Amino acid sequence: MSLKVIAKEDVLSFLGAMMRDWEVVGVKKKDVGNYANEAKLHGRVESLQAVKGKPAVKYMFDRLDNPSEACLDYTVTVLPPKKYFMPPHETILKFKDGTLQPVFDDTPRIIVGVHPYDLAAINLLDKVYCQENPDLNYIKRRENTLIIGVDVKTPSPFSFSKSMKSDTVMEGFDLFFADIGESYAVEVGTQKGEGLLKYGAFKDATAQQADQLSKAKEEKKAQAPSRGLKVTPEVLAQKLGEKREDPIWEEKSQKCLSCGSCVTVCPTCYCFDVQDAINLKLTEGERIRSWDGCMLTDFALVGTGENFREHKVQRYQHRFFRKGKYIFEKYGSLGCVGCGRCSSVCLPDIADPVEVYNALL
């Protein structure tokens, strides 16, 4: 499909027009003032010091009430857009007096501003949830959601997506925006994406604009990343199996708080728990699927009391092996896209895949 362009000043009206017909989710800047005030309010001046060096400005995917809230130039969001395909908590069944009703969310939705590494993560989730044992809850959301990707202009200091080969993606978006100065160059990925062009003042790209885009891509390719893995994803998956006995596992995992922050913010973590909630009269209730994580203490606990990953070091190693080896072997891509979210949230600072994998290889 041909390359389109939209002038930066026309983006607002494009978003506004879509918002009249669709639920539109975009990246919002979190009120940093409140964040600081709240910390002060609770006398947590020290804790603010503790996060020094970590980004103070936070971004989040949220439903837009006003098109001007949308950021297209941001570093990384706190949570990945995964939450629109597998929400932190989702009702999968309702039951009432012995009858059962499966529950699905098929709200038509557009997510604007998804970075390539998050697209790569969604492409992986698609393999997990749509291939073997296709999961209708995921599929309905996925089919009814359009994704407008945007290239990263200001990378997060924690990002290493280039070395994970997820700083550019060829699929997984309906439209993809790239900043070429006065305008965005817009690649159309799907028919559905093409259908969105009617909402904005899109024009065919001129030869010069197409040239600008390829130049921008070339520059990005040539840019040396600030940090990254020493080896390719393929080599990592191959070699990791030999490193099970390395002392780094014990050393790092000793500091782990088993808080699960690293797996909660991860765009590729897809483990879940299922629990029932019932009303006080015990007549009706819901079966709810919630995010779960292998770094939490009771993740592998069974009814008889046996915990098959009782020790921190077992859970810590499992996470890195799952990301760096098991998922690669099963799905052909790593369970890490290099977004750096886990490194940015880990309090004892032991979650960074770059540090751990590079120390091992």
Next chain:
Amino acid sequence: MLQPAKESLFLPGAAEIIKVEKLTETEKLFEFKFKNGQELGHAPGQFVEVSLFGYGEAPISVSSSPTKHGAFELAVRKVGNVTGALHRMEAGATVGIRGPFGRGFPVDEIKGKDVLFVGGGIGLVPLRSLINYVLDNRQDYGRVIIFFGARSPKERLFTAELEQWKNRKDAEFFETVDRGDDSWNGNVGVITTLFPKVDIDPKNMYAVIVGPPIMYRFAILEALSKGITEDKIIVSLERRMKCGLGKCGHCQIQHLYCCKDGPVFKYSEIKGIQEAI
């Protein structure tokens, strides 16, 4: 990319409890029938998710052999929310059942071979589906040896059936308890003390071992020392199989999903895997 899916993976079928039998202080045997008349259609060694609305789901291995038609049996130890609630239920009550899930015992591969069954405690529950399958197709199998070990006489499961197995001319049955009591005249000692009681032809023998995690380490060593090769030692592993679909992650044993790749494994498949046994 997107595969068609017709219905929710989490929608269970309605099954009625048609019989409840107390096995021990903590275990009960439940017999179920699908309300729509369908068969479970399981293979020995597979499991189902038992669904009690308001409580949740629990993975339970099927204890009956598929040669038993019209109904299926689950033997359940009372350990948690769901199993506790199930223990309070009586015949006539309805539960949800998803499944069967997982890879069962290799019934065709062991055809024509001698089989040594080693069941420890509650491990007899899944093993019973295979024992009865083999006994119901007795002509297809060679020698049948059954070892059963319980912690105490009170914790022996399926006592009437143990008696029947013991009396069969075409099976050799040995059992022991870890600690005896006044009522007990049989063997006392852990299950590995039964191994010296039989002479086997390891070339033609499969050992199927199911028991608590600690038992595997010792029983597998005994089977190996009998000369049975690693690919002929078969185990069934317990994990928290929450979804049964290879997704939720709880049952993962390194790269393996216990709910899909197992719960039945050959020792040769899991030998090098620290987490497995």
